[in-house]
Amino acid sequence: MTAENPDEARRISDMLIEKRLAACCNIFEPMQAVFWWEGAAQSERETAFIAKTTTERFAELKAAVLDAHSYDVPCIVAMPIVDGNSEFLDWIGEQTRAQS
Amino acid sequence: MTAENPDEARRISDMLIEKRLAACCNIFEPMQAVFWWEGAAQSERETAFIAKTTTERFAELKAAVLDAHSYDVPCIVAMPIVDGNSEFLDWIGEQTRAQS
Amino acid sequence: MTAENPDEARRISDMLIEKRLAACCNIFEPMQAVFWWEGAAQSERETAFIAKTTTERFAELKAAVLDAHSYDVPCIVAMPIVDGNSEFLDWIGEQTRAQS
Numbered sequence: 014m015t016a017e018n019p020d021e022a023r024r025i026s027d028m029l030i031e032k033r034l035a036a037c038c039n040i041f042e043p044m045q046a047v048f049w050w051e052g053a054a055q056s057e058r059e060t061a062f063i064a065k066t067t068t069e070r071f072a073e074l075k076a077a078v079l080d081a082h083s084y085d086v087p088c089i090v091a092m093p094i095v096d097g098n099s100e101f102l103d104w105i106g107e108q109t110r111a112q113s
Numbered sequence: 114m115t116a117e118n119p120d121e122a123r124r125i126s127d128m129l130i131e132k133r134l135a136a137c138c139n140i141f142e143p144m145q146a147v148f149w150w151e152g153a154a155q156s157e158r159e160t161a162f163i164a165k166t167t168t169e170r171f172a173e174l175k176a177a178v179l180d181a182h183s184y185d186v187p188c189i190v191a192m193p194i195v196d197g198n199s200e201f202l203d204w205i206g207e208q209t210r211a212q213s
Numbered sequence: 214m215t216a217e218n219p220d221e222a223r224r225i226s227d228m229l230i231e232k233r234l235a236a237c238c239n240i241f242e243p244m245q246a247v248f249w250w251e252g253a254a255q256s257e258r259e260t261a262f263i264a265k266t267t268t269e270r271f272a273e274l275k276a277a278v279l280d281a282h283s284y285d286v287p288c289i290v291a292m293p294i295v296d297g298n299s300e301f302l303d304w305i306g307e308q309t310r311a312q313s
Contacts, residue, residue, distance in 0.1 A: 015139070041244045042141070043142075045123065048208075075196075090196075096275075101288050146240075154231050186298065190301070190302070
């Protein structure tokens with residue numbers, strides 16, 4: 014995902030953690046986004062951030078981000094985890110289980 | 114992808130956007146690359162950057178980066194997007210459609 | 214992967230390169246990790262880093278990182294490369310081949 018700035022990335026990350034839609038989020042230093050706008054390549058500072066969640070929770074996560082984001086069409090893309098530290102992957106599952 | 118420095122990452126990103134081979138690129142702050150060289154682990158500052166494009170356009174993107182890059186064997190790796198904000202994914206398709 | 218700080222990320226990266234378990238590692242600038250802890254969303258500075266390796270070497274890489282890491286349950290996740298600069302992908306294979 015990308016956000017306008019670190020504050021927006023942190024606001025959305027806190028919301029995802031509190032709603033248990035992500036186990037953890039990583040907010041990177043601001044980066045340079047380059048895109049086509051009004052006939053030329055333009056660039057702006059944006060903040061990239063990652064949310065680690067499960068396939069089951071992704072639809073809810075996407076809806077919550079769309080609702081909270083300042084952009085009309087925010088970048089929300091899901092990339093698969095195919096292997097890893099099984100304890101960490103279990104932890105993601107536990108942290109994102111709907112809390113009764 | 115990685116580039117020697119932010120300027121090279123921006124030059125390649127602008128080219129990909131202007132040729133409609135990527136919808137947008139994200140250029141991260143310089144990072145530390147660690148690799149084996151002359152018998153030991155060495156490290157150098159490099160710049161990582163991402164280009165968001167379609168499967169159809171990847172071969173052309175790869176050829177254009179190989180042509181523009183200062184390295185003989187640059188790091189160009191494709192990672193799949195398996196889900197996401199459909200409006201954003203559609204936008205990637207529109208932005209990278211060959212312009213008649 | 215994430216580490217407590219840049220020094221830990223570099224120590225683990227050097228180890229992976231010297232043991233030929235990764236062809237190269239990229240250590241990013243410190244980022245903000247956000248996670249649930251003691252009833253609220255908390256955040257800490259962490260360092261994200263990437264190791265480029267082969268499917269064959271991943272199990273050994275994971276075991277070596279678990280052994281070297283300061284965390285009990287470190288984030289180690291594998292994300293697939295589905296295409297790329299074939300010379301670079303070959304280079305990853307050569308660099309991570311067990312040295313006789």
